Amino acid sequence: MEALAAAAKDARALVLDGELMPVVDLSGAKMLAETDAKRATQGVDFRLAHDLGQVRDILRRACVELRHVHATVNTAVEAAIAAAAADAAAAPNRPGVPPSRREPRPDRPGSP
Structure with a gap:
């Protein structure tokens, strides 16, 4: 996962297709x-x-709750695109920067 993340360092979304993971252990x-x-x-x-x-059963037994789980890759990608669009709409003055990466600006009261 780290190698994938490093290769896509400017990525705003990462969708993992779990269809070919028939089994996952606790680790x-x-x-x-x-x-x-x-x-x-x-x-x-x-x-x-x-x-x-x-996979779903082990995640539940391990009390692992992921923020976003989808039935298909298409719905995951569509949701990621919608989330990115919402982020961009929420910050028109700083396009392309997700809210979690924004720093407060003293010259703008109420900035993230």
């Missing part, structure tokens, strides 16, 4: 949660698509 579930949390701090929208069967 894998924790890694997904850590990836979700770490990407959130970097302003990257992490989304899991196809949390099928055992």
Whole structure:
């Protein structure tokens, strides 16, 4: 995951297709949660698509809750695009910068 993140350092979203993950163990579930949390701090929208069967069951048993889980890759991508558009609309004065990466501006009261 770290190599993928490094390769896409300017990415605003990361969609992981879980369809080909028939099984995930506790370590894998924790890694997904850590990836979700770490990407959130970097302003990257992490989304899991196809949390099928055992993967979904292990995530539940491990008490791992990911911020965004979708039935298909298409719905995950559409949701990521919509979230990026909402971020851009919320900050027209700083396009392309997600709210989590913005710093307060003393010259603008109420800025993020």
